[in-house]
Amino acid sequence: MNTQINNSETRHPVFWFNDGSIVFRVENQTFKVHRTLLSRHSRFFASATINVDSGSDLPLDSYVLVDQDRSVRAKDVEVLLEHFYHDASLHSEVQFSRLAAALRVSSPQQLDFPAIHTLSRKQLNLIIPSQYSPESLPEDPEEALALATEYELPSMRKALYYHFVTSPESPFDASSETASPEASPAPETLSAVAHPRPLSPADAKLCTQLMERLIDYFTPVLFTPPATPHMACTDVFADTWMSLVIQPAIEDDGVYKPLETLERIKSIDWAKAGLCKAAGRYTIDAPLRDIQDCSGAFRRQPFMAVLEE
16 A cells, blocks of 8 residues: 655554544644544534645545644644544553643644543543642653643642642753743653753743742641640650651751651651540641642642642
């Protein structure tokens, strides 16, 4: 089969069906698929008009122009068509890069598949939940944050901001606030980049503000031994708080890692130190719950208010 259409177009090796009824080009890839299938789900294809000057040797009655201003990527279209032709369903997808591709290409700004866009948003929120967990982060959190900002995924955005603020490898600093956005490499080149690309100036500023508020909020919690309903237990905290809590936090920068630090405090054998069980629950579990729930109490804490401004 001749895969060349002209000097700049190549038939897609999978999604070129001889019985297809619509042809469209994205970047240098040309797809021939079934218009009825796409038109049922896409506002773009449902309202698309036939282009009478396709610039190729294809039949003019089947060619639909995808304007370059829509910034559609050929690899994103592949993910979309793999879902429609049951090669790889998005309903069970857990890979961030594929869900990000589906979210972009199905958006109203691109090919406008409302149901696929909703499904992609749902799956992304499942794999990057609002309750922060390092294991749930994608390989490229910088791209994930840009995606969450552009497509308004607030719970995912909050979890990613927390990651950038608390991770020593996070690429935000004074230089990133003044760096040119054009300096960031394109997503497809990231595998060859040794260091993370800097955040955008706006995101870097938000991270700086969030870190400042996080420290202001958490420092009193960390450096003040809690009071308990029992005087004897309060004395236990007073005697051990420095060695068991404050010193380890100072050594590993735990002051700006409230989730990790509170989990460590919770894991201490307080009974062995002389604390009764009731006092432990009263003093440790409550602040952990308050800070850990990004979609609830975490969102309402003063240090998260910067994200709502």
